[in-house]
Each structure stands twice: as C-alpha cells, then as structure tokens.
Amino acid sequence: MSFNARITMPAQAKAGEIVEIRVLTRHVMDRGGQSDGKGGTVPRKILNRLTATYAGEPIFRFDMHTGVSANPFVSFTTRAVATGDIVFEWREDGGATYTRTARLTVT
Amino acid sequence: MAKTGIALILALSVVVVPAGSALSEIKSGSEFLSPELRRQQADETRNPAFFWVEQGRELFSRRPAPDAQACIACHVDPQQKLRGAATRYPQVDAATGKLLNLEGRIEQCRVERQKQPAFGYESPELLSMTAYLASLSRGLPMQVKTDGAANPFFEAGRAFFERRQGQLNLSCQQCHDGLVGQKLRGDTISHGAGTGYPAYRLEWNDVGSLHRRLRACSLGVRATQFDYGSAEYLALELYLAGRAKGLPVETPGLRR
Numbered sequence: 001m002s003f004n005a006r007i008t009m010p011a012q013a014k015a016g017e018i019v020e021i022r023v024l025t026r027h028v029m030d031r032g033g034q035s036d037g038k039g040g041t042v043p044r045k046i047l048n049r050l051t052a053t054y055a056g057e058p059i060f061r062f063d064m065h066t067g068v069s070a071n072p073f074v075s076f077t078t079r080a081v082a083t084g085d086i087v088f089e090w091r092e093d094g095g096a097t098y099t100r101t102a103r104l105t106v107t
Numbered sequence: 108m109a110k111t112g113i114a115l116i117l118a119l120s121v122v123v124v125p126a127g128s129a130l131s132e133i134k135s136g137s138e139f140l141s142p143e144l145r146r147q148q149a150d151e152t153r154n155p156a157f158f159w160v161e162q163g164r165e166l167f168s169r170r171p172a173p174d175a176q177a178c179i180a181c182h183v184d185p186q187q188k189l190r191g192a193a194t195r196y197p198q199v200d201a202a203t204g205k206l207l208n209l210e211g212r213i214e215q216c217r218v219e220r221q222k223q224p225a226f227g228y229e230s231p232e233l234l235s236m237t238a239y240l241a242s243l244s245r246g247l248p249m250q251v252k253t254d255g256a257a258n259p260f261f262e263a264g265r266a267f268f269e270r271r272q273g274q275l276n277l278s279c280q281q282c283h284d285g286l287v288g289q290k291l292r293g294d295t296i297s298h299g300a301g302t303g304y305p306a307y308r309l310e311w312n313d314v315g316s317l318h319r320r321l322r323a324c325s326l327g328v329r330a331t332q333f334d335y336g337s338a339e340y341l342a343l344e345l346y347l348a349g350r351a352k353g354l355p356v357e358t359p360g361l362r363r
Binding site (some may be wrong): 004006008022024026028029069070073100 | 111151152155157158161162307309312313
C-alpha cells in the first residue's frame, strides 16, 4: 500500500463549465539521506511529477520536490469541453509510474 | 533546545491545578484545532487517514493465507455488527482478566482465531485495521465500563494521569485539565480525550496510535516512555476513555 490515490471531481458537467479536480495521494515521499545501517544512505524516493491529460491533451503538471509533504494533496480546475477520460500519471524516483483514470461526461 | 525552554517556562507557570475537574466539560481534541483542520478531518477527499481506513477494510475481507479465514468470514456485515464496538474499548477480557484495547482485541482474533502471526503494534496493518474498525463507530458516544473488573485499571490510569513525572515534573492533569485552552508550541492544549485515534498527525506525516501520542506526551515532559501496548498506557487509555464518556468517536482523526 505504498501508493494510492483519491480523485474527487464531478462525473458530469455542462460544456464550458469550470470543474474542480482534487487529488489526494498516498505516498511516503521519502526525501532520503538517512543512514541505511550499512554505511550508506537511503536514496530519495518521492513522486516527482503528477500530470493530467484530458481527452489526450495535457491540462496539468505538478513538479514535486523534497519540500512537498507526505501524502500530498493538490487541486486544480479545467474547463469541460467534451466527454472524455482524465488520465492522471505520477512519476516516482527510480522510474515507476502509477496511473488513474476518471471519466468526465459533458452534456 | 527551544523545545526544552518553552516547556520549562510552562512548568514554572503552573501554579495550582483546580482539584475535582468538571468531567461534563470535556471536549474533543478537534474542538481545539483550526476551523480548516477540523473541516479537513471530516472531508474524505482531504484527510489522508482515510487511506488507512480503506486498507483496513480490504485487509478485513482478505484471507491472510490460503488455509486461513478472513476476518469477515466470522464477522459478517461488520458495518452493522461491529458498529459501536470501538466505543467499549479498552475493556477487560472475560477469559484472561487482562485489559484489552481495540488493538489488543484485533491481535487476539488474529493470533487465536485466524492463527496468523500478530501484526505488531504500530505496524501499518494493525493501524489500518484499528482505524477501519474504529471508523465504523464514528459519531457514536464513547461508553467504556469503568466499574467492576475494569475499576482497578481505571483507578491505576487515574493515578498515572494525576502523578507528576519526568524532568519537568508535570502531570498529565496539569496540562490536560489545568492548562486547557493555553498555547504550547503552536498547539492549543485540549483535554486529551484521544477520541480521534488512530489519527493522522501532520507532525508524523503518518497515521499513529493513541499510544504513540502518549509516548510523545511522556517525552515532552522528559519522563519514561512506556512501550506500545504496555500495562501503564492501557490503564491510562481506559482512564482517558472513561473521562471522555459521551464524546463521539472521530477516528480517523486529523491532528497537528
């Protein structure tokens, strides 16, 4: 359970409407540098980027650094244009990625 | 250093603690938070502790091993059947005469009935399971037994609460009764009700048990930190729960 996400946004909106998207993420955001007990240090392991695309178009990017707390929360808005998927992708130090998808139906 | 300085000033400013506090006036820890944090606690989209509740719910319905039963196999419909359970802990275990808190009861089922190795105090699994089961009682009033077999534990907890301890020579009561509403290092001192635990503390960046909070308070006055699940903290937990009788369970809480 090192990663999890809770995305909150309306399931539908009228064309042209501004929708708020809230993203709460579970991640320890380990800034590293602690002793590993074997003479070395623990490497940094944080989510360093969150991006969102809407119907294939990038709409949001959040670059994260070690100052961002564990289990970060972020919210942003976008304009409802057409029915489509909003795809969230997190990039973790070391190259792993996590994705979540939420559908927005535009009426 | 700054920490010690402030705590010392506080120690010096403690003069008299009114005897016999009015128990009816005990308020939840969340009443002393900023309005923003209080809103954030109730908001599942903002309070990270709900991840732990979710993890607990999953663990509860999953078989821990192919030949073992899931908790839910014996506890069907937990939303109904285990709603309210957390309001009655800590309680004396009828079979052994020991005082068990919710963590202790979960571990007992885990080991004796599920035949699995104990999760271990403060493990993410036990925290999740405790947060999940306590969350089923959200909004229900605390109603622990403090008489009968529980009474000696309750009285031991009270004695602990009232005893001055540590290098700063402060009792729990001096802060959580005598100095309620005063500021200490950015916190507003509450009654120490503990009804939101396991809770997500911003300082921890994590969910922790009530005993972890108690260890932080013991350290704060430079007193002995007892072990997680120790007899001392269990008795203290019962005393706090008895004092908080009638206050709603808030788990998973959000604290500074």
